[in-house]
Amino acid sequence: MILRVRFARPLHVVIAMLMLLGLNTYANERSLTLTQVGKNAYYAQGESALGSSLNKNFISNAGVVIGPDGVVVIDALGSPALGKQLIDEIRKLTDKPIQFVIATHYHADHIYGLQSLIDIGATVIAQESAKEYLGSDTAQLRLQTSRIELAPWINDDTRLVPASKWIVEDTRLMLSGLDVELIKMGPAHTSDDLAIYFPTEGVLFAGDLVFRGRIPYVGNADSLGWIKSLDKLLNRPxxxxxxxxxxASTSAAEDLKFTRDYLVFVRKAMEQAARDLEPFDDAYLATDWSRYEKVPLFNAANRMNAYNIYLSIQNE
Known part of the structure; x- marks a missing residue:
């Protein structure tokens, strides 16, 4: 017996509706909320996962600090929809204007939400090395790929947003009545890393210089520069x-060391083989990864991280 089902709408429309229903259901289960970490400081924590249509690319963190005159946001999350949700959460805390958003670096999961914040008048601040990425084929290809892999949350209306103010060196500013230290860190995780410290709050927003509770994403990082940057942050109070x-971490030194020690470990495992031009596969298989293999995203990221570090050592 063959069961035939008639739909009131074309099949491809029904499938799209079912997909969106699934996405919305998941989004309701994984809510974006702000957690307080200082007197006036908050953050939203993304999922420890790879970006996908199911999670709207909500895999990174964003920060919010409420000042006397307005609000400073750190990073804008991984889609315009998430940027709008972040604004909605801020509005539950204050009706002060959202005046500034500081990008810790220009990776997609941190900056695709920027357009939602500039649409309400926020000024974007970033490290000037991001200009090179924004003008590159890599940035455009990543956006094109994201429009497919992260649809419908990334689409033809999603755009790359440059900063209005570029930071060229360590800088101390008054933003929204807040004392803010912008610490130039790259090249490290990226060429344009910024760490943002609010002395009156005692809160440091480290961006992807620090990963907690999951294996870091190395990509095209300068692993040696990254280690030096973490050493620099270890001296911050x-x-x-x-x-x-x-x-978020209240054990700063311990959690800075997790990322730092992972990078040191992978470099040590890959260094001799890379310098002697020995096969990567042999070096990887010869390494005891048991120290990290139960950390989330080990299977997804570790081999790729090791290979990228192997290649970068050869270019040092």
């Missing part, structure tokens, strides 16, 4: 560190 991924 922060009470709380908000990483680019994972929960």
């Amino acid at each position: 922060a009470t709380v560190i908000v990483p680019g991924h994972g929960p």
